[in-house]
Structure formats: structure tokens, C-alpha cells
Amino acid sequence: MQRILSTQLARHTGRPVTIAGWIHRRRLLKSVAFLIVRDAHGLSQVVVTEPATRAQLESLAEESVVEVTATVTGNEQAPGGVELTGPAIRVLSAVDVQLPFDMHRPALSASLPTQLDHAALALRHPARRAALQVAAAATAGFRTALTEQRFVEIHTPKIVGSSTETGAGVFTVDYFGRPAYLAQSPQFYKQLMVGVLERVFEVGPVFRAEPSDTARHLAQYTSLDAEMGFVADHRDVMAALNRTLGVMTSTITERTRVATPKVPAEIPAVSFTEALRIVGARDDGDLAPEHERALGEWAVREHDSEFLFVTGYPMRKRPFYTHPDPRDEAYSNGFDLLFRGLEIVTGGQRLHRYDDYVAALTAAGEPLEPYAGYLAGFRYGMPPHGGWAIGLERFVARLLGIANVRGATAFPRDLHRCTP
Amino acid sequence: MQRILSTQLARHTGRPVTIAGWIHRRRLLKSVAFLIVRDAHGLSQVVVTEPATRAQLESLAEESVVEVTATVTGNEQAPGGVELTGPAIRVLSAVDVQLPFDMHRPALSASLPTQLDHAALALRHPARRAALQVAAAATAGFRTALTEQRFVEIHTPKIVGSSTETGAGVFTVDYFGRPAYLAQSPQFYKQLMVGVLERVFEVGPVFRAEPSDTARHLAQYTSLDAEMGFVADHRDVMAALNRTLGVMTSTITERTRVATPKVPAEIPAVSFTEALRIVGARDDGDLAPEHERALGEWAVREHDSEFLFVTGYPMRKRPFYTHPDPRDEAYSNGFDLLFRGLEIVTGGQRLHRYDDYVAALTAAGEPLEPYAGYLAGFRYGMPPHGGWAIGLERFVARLLGIANVRGATAFPRDLHRCTP
Structure with missing residues (x-):
């Protein structure tokens, strides 16, 4: 399936799509997990309930690159009014190191020299x-x-x-x-x-x-x-x-x-x-x-x-x-x-x-x-x-x-x- | 008067204009002299008959920068179908050295190393x-x-x-x-x-x-x-x-x-x-x-x-x-x-x-x-x-x-x- 961008999700509501990007954030709640995927244009929220997929998500570190095939579902509370449900996750590149600083906050907390040392991130x-x-x-x-x-x-x-x-x-x-x-x-x-x-x-x-x-x-x-x-x-x-x-x-x-x-x-x-x-x-x-x-x-x-x-x-x-x-x-x-x-x-x-x-x-x-x-x-x-x-x-x-x-x-x- | 480009001459036929550029070539014939002015877009032919202007042109070397105010006149034999007549020439920069090679031929005759040595020209x-x-x-x-x-x-x-x-x-x-x-x-x-x-x-x-x-x-x-x-x-x-x-x-x-x-x-x-x-x-x-x-x-x-x-x-x-x-x-x-x-x-x-x-x-x-x-x-x-x-x-x-x-x-x- 042709990959679409985070900014194009809303126009596919109700249909299956494939997105790809970096794991920007995982939120592992009791009954549900949220996966936020970042691409060059924005963020997509993926809702994970299925146990095997949740286990897969738990094993994946932030900044791993993934491809997600799922259904676009309207949700007024989600960013952009839509989220992805029933996902299948394919890993393109797995990250296995601790990040030197968090990426998911509105501003980087690391000092400028630290940011410059880790420019790639x-x-x-x-x-x-x-x-x-x-x-x-x-x-x-x-x-x-x-x-x-x-x-x-x-x-x-x-x-x-x-x-x-x-x-x-x-x-x-x-x-x-x-x-x-x-x-x-x-x-x-x-x-x-x-x-x-x-x-x-x-x-x-x-x-x-x-x-x-x-x-x-x-x-x-x-x-x-x-x-x-x-x-x-x-x-x-x-x-x-x-x-x-x-x-x-x-x-x-x-x-x-x-x-x-x-x-x-x-x-x-x-x-x-x-x-x-x-x-x-x-x-x-x-x-x-x-x-x-x-x-x-x-x-x-x-x-x-x-x-x-x-x-x-x-x-x-x-x-x-x-x-x-x-x-x-x-x-x-x-x-x-x-x-x-x-x-x-x-x-x-x-x-x-x-x-x-x-x-x-x-x-x-x-x-x-x-x-x-x-x-x-x-x-x-x-x-x-x-x-x-x-x-x-x-x-x-x-x-x-x-x-x-x-x-x-x-x-x-x-x-x-x-x-x- | 606002300067126009060589490529815009034809649409001003019958009217006075000001052009500016480099003296690409002078052709000093017995009864008439031609001044070819080069700008970034092309060439303009200027016809000089008036003795004082001709004397001025004779004193100007190739590549001198001039501004010419003249009338656009149709002439099927001229490049682009028009030429400039009755010119007044104002010198913006006079050149007083011999050029190392001719600029007005279809191709430069100078060797590539000579061209590179004189890149500005x-x-x-x-x-x-x-x-x-x-x-x-x-x-x-x-x-x-x-x-x-x-x-x-x-x-x-x-x-x-x-x-x-x-x-x-x-x-x-x-x-x-x-x-x-x-x-x-x-x-x-x-x-x-x-x-x-x-x-x-x-x-x-x-x-x-x-x-x-x-x-x-x-x-x-x-x-x-x-x-x-x-x-x-x-x-x-x-x-x-x-x-x-x-x-x-x-x-x-x-x-x-x-x-x-x-x-x-x-x-x-x-x-x-x-x-x-x-x-x-x-x-x-x-x-x-x-x-x-x-x-x-x-x-x-x-x-x-x-x-x-x-x-x-x-x-x-x-x-x-x-x-x-x-x-x-x-x-x-x-x-x-x-x-x-x-x-x-x-x-x-x-x-x-x-x-x-x-x-x-x-x-x-x-x-x-x-x-x-x-x-x-x-x-x-x-x-x-x-x-x-x-x-x-x-x-x-x-x-x-x-x-x-x-x-x-x-x-x-x-x-x-x-x-x-």
C-alpha cells in the first residue's frame, strides 16, 4: 500500500492506510497504548489495543523507524481529529540505545552544546x-x-x-x-x-x-x-x-x-x-x-x-x-x-x-x-x-x-x- | 529616461529610448558608422552619421560602457528588424587598453587557457x-x-x-x-x-x-x-x-x-x-x-x-x-x-x-x-x-x-x- 503522510490522514477517514516515520512517543496505559509516529510533516496517533501489537510496541525504543498499516478513525480528541486504529506495525530500523534527551516535549530541554553534539537527533x-x-x-x-x-x-x-x-x-x-x-x-x-x-x-x-x-x-x-x-x-x-x-x-x-x-x-x-x-x-x-x-x-x-x-x-x-x-x-x-x-x-x-x-x-x-x-x-x-x-x-x-x-x-x- | 533592454527595442519603434551596455563592436565606414551595443540579453545596432557623435565614437574603445539615447527605427536588414538612429552617447566607463582578443566574432579565437586568464573579459x-x-x-x-x-x-x-x-x-x-x-x-x-x-x-x-x-x-x-x-x-x-x-x-x-x-x-x-x-x-x-x-x-x-x-x-x-x-x-x-x-x-x-x-x-x-x-x-x-x-x-x-x-x-x- 502506498505510504501517505501524517497531513493527509483526515481525507482517508474510514479507510485503511499505511504511514511511516519515527516513534516520537509511546504512552503505555493500562488498557490501551498510544504510539505517536512522526514524519517530516507532522504527527500521527496510533491506538494499540491488541496484545501482540502492544508487546511489539513495548519492545520498540523511541526513534525506531516503523511502517504502520491501520484504519483512519475520526476522534475529536486526537491531534488533527483522526487517529489510526487496528494497526499492524512493521519495523524498518530498530533503535536499541537510550536517547540522550527526550524528543517528545514541546522544546528540547538539552543545552545548545548538547544539541549540537547530537545534531543527528x-x-x-x-x-x-x-x-x-x-x-x-x-x-x-x-x-x-x-x-x-x-x-x-x-x-x-x-x-x-x-x-x-x-x-x-x-x-x-x-x-x-x-x-x-x-x-x-x-x-x-x-x-x-x-x-x-x-x-x-x-x-x-x-x-x-x-x-x-x-x-x-x-x-x-x-x-x-x-x-x-x-x-x-x-x-x-x-x-x-x-x-x-x-x-x-x-x-x-x-x-x-x-x-x-x-x-x-x-x-x-x-x-x-x-x-x-x-x-x-x-x-x-x-x-x-x-x-x-x-x-x-x-x-x-x-x-x-x-x-x-x-x-x-x-x-x-x-x-x-x-x-x-x-x-x-x-x-x-x-x-x-x-x-x-x-x-x-x-x-x-x-x-x-x-x-x-x-x-x-x-x-x-x-x-x-x-x-x-x-x-x-x-x-x-x-x-x-x-x-x-x-x-x-x-x-x-x-x-x-x-x-x-x-x-x-x-x-x-x-x-x-x-x-x- | 528609463533604460530598456536590447530585446525590448522592437516594441518601441518610432519612439526615443535609452539603452545601455558595452561597446561590442564599432564599424567605421566612410559615410556612416555603426555601433553595436551589447547588454546581458542581446545586441543593438546604433547608426551614427552626425560628425560630433562619430568623433566621440572613434575615441571610444571596445568594451567601454555607454548609455545611448536614440530613436528606434525599423530596418529589415538590422538584427531584430530595428536599429537606433540619431543617437546621443553618454560614457559610463571608458576603456583605454587594447583587448587581449576580439569579442565580436561568433566564437572566441583565444585558447581556453587565455580565456581563463582573462575571465573577466x-x-x-x-x-x-x-x-x-x-x-x-x-x-x-x-x-x-x-x-x-x-x-x-x-x-x-x-x-x-x-x-x-x-x-x-x-x-x-x-x-x-x-x-x-x-x-x-x-x-x-x-x-x-x-x-x-x-x-x-x-x-x-x-x-x-x-x-x-x-x-x-x-x-x-x-x-x-x-x-x-x-x-x-x-x-x-x-x-x-x-x-x-x-x-x-x-x-x-x-x-x-x-x-x-x-x-x-x-x-x-x-x-x-x-x-x-x-x-x-x-x-x-x-x-x-x-x-x-x-x-x-x-x-x-x-x-x-x-x-x-x-x-x-x-x-x-x-x-x-x-x-x-x-x-x-x-x-x-x-x-x-x-x-x-x-x-x-x-x-x-x-x-x-x-x-x-x-x-x-x-x-x-x-x-x-x-x-x-x-x-x-x-x-x-x-x-x-x-x-x-x-x-x-x-x-x-x-x-x-x-x-x-x-x-x-x-x-x-x-x-x-x-x-x-
């Missing part, structure tokens, strides 16, 4: 699983929105020949006996690809050898990158991002039923100097986490928005490829997007003329040679362009109220952790 | 660009097909703590002062995620320290991975792949107008032993490239199919997690898919019981400890499952008749090349 919990489903939906929405806006997906090298982008925090690879580096972002490549396809995006891993152990940083995370040519300035980039976020949140709600905040048709924006004034901070060239939090509260209060753009960061703290604000070259056409007071996107307009790159690198005391492949793109003609990068795990964690970004990814990598 | 050629657009469409079709079949996208670690999967061909990373490795595939992780989401897919980079310099191998390539639980055996996996390939090819044709071969409703399949008989080879445990080519020709001749499954490879040449054929345990429930006589997919049913893994690793003389995080998934209950991995660049190269897989990726990595 912990991720099966519906709450942990939900974060991964939200991440998948966010990513799908990102691609849909960009494809609609004529962006083309690219795949760029994750092993690069020189550690040029920021210098610090780079992992070194033994590349056939010589040193190479893991890419900290697809920044240079996505810019080059603007010269080829005008508008590009990439969803892929980026690598940061973060020496600090915080709740916001991972050594590998998923970056949702986009870059677009023929822009007037950073505001065209912000508009494309704004539209993209709207599709991401609607896709999440559509696919996972998780409520998402309204993305305003035009996300409010404040300049860096205005932002300093709002939070009463002095100019250190960037915003501290507590200032970002205060700005998040301000945006809700003043604009009824959980999203806030901060534009015009000082040039001195932005990367060399940042385009200055033509009205005041101490400030940039770069922006951050705060979501509930946390920076989840960095973006901006980039330099597009070869001479400007030579000047910017020279001013930074950098040799040109390691940048040769990148600079070639500008030497051979590049339009005004800009883009952004969204940190997927940060976005999902903020959306779901997960305190530590490690809880929003399946197998996190950090200073102390490289397994499982 | 060479990829702009419509033929090179088309391969990247096909890759993007193939990937989109892959995701569409799998999402329809209830697969969920995952993102797995690319830095792993032990070099367990094959041993050979692994890149070592300096991970905060201790050795770690670049993942050769998401195999272990996608299997673990079957325990969480039942059906999963990942599109991401994989890394192979290939010491051989062939036209078929890359040190980094894009793997289209899928894994599904609750299968009867490998044939369920092959059916899901078959359906996925159909959506991939139709998406390619829909998005890029590139003709794709028919994917049969049921791709023909031969067993490994039948395959040996067909090509008259002896059993070395695998098929040599020339045998794969001969099988490709046989499939066209006998089944009118450019795709062919080969099933039941000997266990001795498949990885330890391969599920044996229950009818003869010397052979496996593993398969390859040949496309035009080249293996582009490897897949199969996997072991799903903990004890079978312990036995398989022990038989291979492997210690269990490095596999602990992986084995935990089976210890805690896993359904019968299987999956596959498609090599994206190989598939695109084969589809487009690109002889070297490096021509089907933007910035290839190999034994000798780690830039640009």
Missing part, C-alpha cells in the same frame, strides 16, 4: 526542524524575487589565490602544496559577473576565521548575495533588496505557516549621522550592537517597521571598493539593513572605474598585483553597480527569536566546533 | 555567457522539480573534521590551528538530514584535490545533491531523478531557448553485467570512459535515448555506505547515469541500519570513531533511503558540446589554476 525535533524549513523557504523566496528581477544565478570559487578581501580572519588551504584561502565572500566575483550578466545572485557558503566566540558569528555561514549593474546609486540597490525581502517573507509564510513581519513598500532609511543622533552615540565609524538595538526600537516606534536602513556609513570603516557619496566623500553610498535591531544585510554602491580602484588601493597601501584578476573587470569596462549580502542564519534566528545563530543552522562551525 | 562573450545561463536554468529546474516532490533545501558544512569519505584527494584547511578538510561531497550530511526532513537537496560546491589534469575534472565543482527516505530500493531514487531531469531540461529550453534532448518517461537501464556484455569489456569493477561512450551510442541506437542508467555496479568499487543488491550481495543497488556516453550522475540506495554500517566500516578496516557524528544518525533510526549527485559543469558541458568542463564554469579551479 536534535535536528529531528519539530522546533529545530522548523528553523531549517524557514531557512529553505527564505532562500527559495530570495531566488524567486531575483529571478523575477532578471538576476541570474552564479557559482563562484570558494578557494581563492590571495587573501585580499579583508586580510584578517581568513582560513588557509593547502592547495596542491601551495597556500590558498577560503573565500570570505563572493564579492569580487559577483562584481566581475555584473560585467557578464548585469544582474547576478549567489546562495553559497562563506568562511570567516572568527577568533571570537559570540552568539552572532559562525565560521561558515550561508550568504545570500546579489549584485546589479546600471544603477543610479545605492538607492536602486536598496529598492531591489526591499522587494526581495517582501518575497522572502511571503514565501516563508506560504510554505511554513510561520508568521512574518510586514515588509514596508519602502523600508524607512536614516543616514548614519541621523542614526548617531537618534541613539545619542558618538561617531566611531560604525554602530555598536546596543545602538543597532535602540535603532530597531526607534523604527518600530516612529515608522511601525521592524526593518530599518542605515545609509551613508563613513568611508573610513567600509571596504575599499565602496563608492563614496558624491555630495560628501567622507561618507559612503553603503548601507546596512537592521532587522529587529540586528544587522542582517550589508550592501551599497561600488566603485566602477579602474582608476578609482587604483587610487583606493594605493591609498590603502595595498599592492595592485594580488588584485589583478579583479581589476581586469574594471579595466575592461564596468557599469555603475551595487549589491548586498544577507546572512541567512542571522535572518532566520532573528525572525524566529532564536538567541544563538547556531540554533538556526544544522551543523554549525565555530572556533571550537568542526563536528559533527 | 572572456565570459562576456555570448557563447561563454550562454553556458552560465544554461547552468543557472538547470539549477533552477533541479530545485523546482525537487520542491514539487517535497524535498527541502539544506546547507551543509564545507569544512569537516575528518577526511573520512574517501581518504584520497582531500584539501587540508588550517582550522584555527588544527587540521580540517574541505568536504568532497555533502553525502554524510544529506543522509543525516533524511532523518530530519525525509527528502533533502543541496546545490553547493564540493572539493576534490584531483592530482590529474583532465578535461573532465575540477578541483571545485557544483554538485546537485538529493537524498530521499522511505524508498523501496534504488529504483525509487532513479524515478525521482528521471522526473527531475525532465524538469531541468524543460527549464533550460524555456529560459535560454537552448534545445535539449528528450528525457524519456522511463530512462532505459542496463545492469553493469549487461553493460559489460554490450561493449565487450571485462569486469574491472567499473566502466572505462570508452565503454561509457560506446554505451551512449548503444542507448541511442537501441532505445532512442541520450540518457542511460547503468545499475548494479559491483560492491567492491562503490563506497562503504552503498546498499548491496539483496539478490546478490556482490553487486550493489548503486547506479550511474550516462548522458551522451559520459557519467554525469552517481547515485544509489544506501545502508540504513547501524549494524550494517559497523560491519561495512569494519570490513574496510576503518576505525569507527571518526565517523561518530555520521553513525549517530543510524543509531537513532533511519529509514531505507538513497540519493544522487549530478555534476553541474559536466552536465552543461555535455549538453552544449563543450569539450573541456572548464569552459562550462566561470572561474575554474584545478591543479594549476587558483586565479582569477
Whole structure:
């Protein structure tokens, strides 16, 4: 008999079906036993009264994989209004070890490190699983929105020949006996690809050898990158991002039923100097986490928005490829997007003329040679362009109220952790 | 004036428009000059007669980025039936170097190594660009097909703590002062995620320290991975792949107008032993490239199919997690898919019981400890499952008749090349 999913049970009421999944919970009462089977979509309640089947159930540990053939029977008290009666149980994989923590409670009681040590099990919990489903939906929405806006997906090298982008925090690879580096972002490549396809995006891993152990940083995370040519300035980039976020949140709600905040048709924006004034901070060239939090509260209060753009960061703290604000070259056409007071996107307009790159690198005391492949793109003609990068795990964690970004990814990598 | 694309010109006939792009070619005739502007979607022909504009055009090198405001005028001889007349040209980025090769010919005359050295330029050629657009469409079709079949996208670690999967061909990373490795595939992780989401897919980079310099191998390539639980055996996996390939090819044709071969409703399949008989080879445990080519020709001749499954490879040449054929345990429930006589997919049913893994690793003389995080998934209950991995660049190269897989990726990595 063809297996059906837990979510399809109700439409088979009165008929025999076969379900399959993991033993989520057993409740062995005196006169009856309940078997809760978990599949990827939900739970099914199986009622066991027949002695031989009960004996079989008693011998099966939680997380064993079973196939159950039974009759769908209406029961208003059961989850979803139906349960399965008169079951025959076939064991697909029997578990014979004690679980390190209970799986059937609404939230896992194990600490985050314990969950991460036992990822193969912990991720099966519906709450942990939900974060991964939200991440998948966010990513799908990102691609849909960009494809609609004529962006083309690219795949760029994750092993690069020189550690040029920021210098610090780079992992070194033994590349056939010589040193190479893991890419900290697809920044240079996505810019080059603007010269080829005008508008590009990439969803892929980026690598940061973060020496600090915080709740916001991972050594590998998923970056949702986009870059677009023929822009007037950073505001065209912000508009494309704004539209993209709207599709991401609607896709999440559509696919996972998780409520998402309204993305305003035009996300409010404040300049860096205005932002300093709002939070009463002095100019250190960037915003501290507590200032970002205060700005998040301000945006809700003043604009009824959980999203806030901060534009015009000082040039001195932005990367060399940042385009200055033509009205005041101490400030940039770069922006951050705060979501509930946390920076989840960095973006901006980039330099597009070869001479400007030579000047910017020279001013930074950098040799040109390691940048040769990148600079070639500008030497051979590049339009005004800009883009952004969204940190997927940060976005999902903020959306779901997960305190530590490690809880929003399946197998996190950090200073102390490289397994499982 | 809002910029329009080359492909939208005809619907603006008789009206002034603004286009923008790269100077693809200039033809400076005596009485008239032609400017061919390339954008991401096509070419536009601009007719220059006015002396000042002609002088401006003469001063501009190929690949300079320009914005042209002009009137759309019908001309049956022009590409697309229209050209632009009475232009005003605004320069967005001027190029002042000689190009290393001509961009305006139907095919690039430069050798592949020269193209790769100058990737920022060479990829702009419509033929090179088309391969990247096909890759993007193939990937989109892959995701569409799998999402329809209830697969969920995952993102797995690319830095792993032990070099367990094959041993050979692994890149070592300096991970905060201790050795770690670049993942050769998401195999272990996608299997673990079957325990969480039942059906999963990942599109991401994989890394192979290939010491051989062939036209078929890359040190980094894009793997289209899928894994599904609750299968009867490998044939369920092959059916899901078959359906996925159909959506991939139709998406390619829909998005890029590139003709794709028919994917049969049921791709023909031969067993490994039948395959040996067909090509008259002896059993070395695998098929040599020339045998794969001969099988490709046989499939066209006998089944009118450019795709062919080969099933039941000997266990001795498949990885330890391969599920044996229950009818003869010397052979496996593993398969390859040949496309035009080249293996582009490897897949199969996997072991799903903990004890079978312990036995398989022990038989291979492997210690269990490095596999602990992986084995935990089976210890805690896993359904019968299987999956596959498609090599994206190989598939695109084969589809487009690109002889070297490096021509089907933007910035290839190999034994000798780690830039640009």
C-alpha cells in the first residue's frame, strides 16, 4: 500500500492506510497504548489495543523507524481529529540505545552544546526542524524575487589565490602544496559577473576565521548575495533588496505557516549621522550592537517597521571598493539593513572605474598585483553597480527569536566546533 | 529616461529610448558608422552619421560602457528588424587598453587557457555567457522539480573534521590551528538530514584535490545533491531523478531557448553485467570512459535515448555506505547515469541500519570513531533511503558540446589554476 503522510490522514477517514516515520512517543496505559509516529510533516496517533501489537510496541525504543498499516478513525480528541486504529506495525530500523534527551516535549530541554553534539537527533525535533524549513523557504523566496528581477544565478570559487578581501580572519588551504584561502565572500566575483550578466545572485557558503566566540558569528555561514549593474546609486540597490525581502517573507509564510513581519513598500532609511543622533552615540565609524538595538526600537516606534536602513556609513570603516557619496566623500553610498535591531544585510554602491580602484588601493597601501584578476573587470569596462549580502542564519534566528545563530543552522562551525 | 533592454527595442519603434551596455563592436565606414551595443540579453545596432557623435565614437574603445539615447527605427536588414538612429552617447566607463582578443566574432579565437586568464573579459562573450545561463536554468529546474516532490533545501558544512569519505584527494584547511578538510561531497550530511526532513537537496560546491589534469575534472565543482527516505530500493531514487531531469531540461529550453534532448518517461537501464556484455569489456569493477561512450551510442541506437542508467555496479568499487543488491550481495543497488556516453550522475540506495554500517566500516578496516557524528544518525533510526549527485559543469558541458568542463564554469579551479 502506498505510504501517505501524517497531513493527509483526515481525507482517508474510514479507510485503511499505511504511514511511516519515527516513534516520537509511546504512552503505555493500562488498557490501551498510544504510539505517536512522526514524519517530516507532522504527527500521527496510533491506538494499540491488541496484545501482540502492544508487546511489539513495548519492545520498540523511541526513534525506531516503523511502517504502520491501520484504519483512519475520526476522534475529536486526537491531534488533527483522526487517529489510526487496528494497526499492524512493521519495523524498518530498530533503535536499541537510550536517547540522550527526550524528543517528545514541546522544546528540547538539552543545552545548545548538547544539541549540537547530537545534531543527528536534535535536528529531528519539530522546533529545530522548523528553523531549517524557514531557512529553505527564505532562500527559495530570495531566488524567486531575483529571478523575477532578471538576476541570474552564479557559482563562484570558494578557494581563492590571495587573501585580499579583508586580510584578517581568513582560513588557509593547502592547495596542491601551495597556500590558498577560503573565500570570505563572493564579492569580487559577483562584481566581475555584473560585467557578464548585469544582474547576478549567489546562495553559497562563506568562511570567516572568527577568533571570537559570540552568539552572532559562525565560521561558515550561508550568504545570500546579489549584485546589479546600471544603477543610479545605492538607492536602486536598496529598492531591489526591499522587494526581495517582501518575497522572502511571503514565501516563508506560504510554505511554513510561520508568521512574518510586514515588509514596508519602502523600508524607512536614516543616514548614519541621523542614526548617531537618534541613539545619542558618538561617531566611531560604525554602530555598536546596543545602538543597532535602540535603532530597531526607534523604527518600530516612529515608522511601525521592524526593518530599518542605515545609509551613508563613513568611508573610513567600509571596504575599499565602496563608492563614496558624491555630495560628501567622507561618507559612503553603503548601507546596512537592521532587522529587529540586528544587522542582517550589508550592501551599497561600488566603485566602477579602474582608476578609482587604483587610487583606493594605493591609498590603502595595498599592492595592485594580488588584485589583478579583479581589476581586469574594471579595466575592461564596468557599469555603475551595487549589491548586498544577507546572512541567512542571522535572518532566520532573528525572525524566529532564536538567541544563538547556531540554533538556526544544522551543523554549525565555530572556533571550537568542526563536528559533527 | 528609463533604460530598456536590447530585446525590448522592437516594441518601441518610432519612439526615443535609452539603452545601455558595452561597446561590442564599432564599424567605421566612410559615410556612416555603426555601433553595436551589447547588454546581458542581446545586441543593438546604433547608426551614427552626425560628425560630433562619430568623433566621440572613434575615441571610444571596445568594451567601454555607454548609455545611448536614440530613436528606434525599423530596418529589415538590422538584427531584430530595428536599429537606433540619431543617437546621443553618454560614457559610463571608458576603456583605454587594447583587448587581449576580439569579442565580436561568433566564437572566441583565444585558447581556453587565455580565456581563463582573462575571465573577466572572456565570459562576456555570448557563447561563454550562454553556458552560465544554461547552468543557472538547470539549477533552477533541479530545485523546482525537487520542491514539487517535497524535498527541502539544506546547507551543509564545507569544512569537516575528518577526511573520512574517501581518504584520497582531500584539501587540508588550517582550522584555527588544527587540521580540517574541505568536504568532497555533502553525502554524510544529506543522509543525516533524511532523518530530519525525509527528502533533502543541496546545490553547493564540493572539493576534490584531483592530482590529474583532465578535461573532465575540477578541483571545485557544483554538485546537485538529493537524498530521499522511505524508498523501496534504488529504483525509487532513479524515478525521482528521471522526473527531475525532465524538469531541468524543460527549464533550460524555456529560459535560454537552448534545445535539449528528450528525457524519456522511463530512462532505459542496463545492469553493469549487461553493460559489460554490450561493449565487450571485462569486469574491472567499473566502466572505462570508452565503454561509457560506446554505451551512449548503444542507448541511442537501441532505445532512442541520450540518457542511460547503468545499475548494479559491483560492491567492491562503490563506497562503504552503498546498499548491496539483496539478490546478490556482490553487486550493489548503486547506479550511474550516462548522458551522451559520459557519467554525469552517481547515485544509489544506501545502508540504513547501524549494524550494517559497523560491519561495512569494519570490513574496510576503518576505525569507527571518526565517523561518530555520521553513525549517530543510524543509531537513532533511519529509514531505507538513497540519493544522487549530478555534476553541474559536466552536465552543461555535455549538453552544449563543450569539450573541456572548464569552459562550462566561470572561474575554474584545478591543479594549476587558483586565479582569477
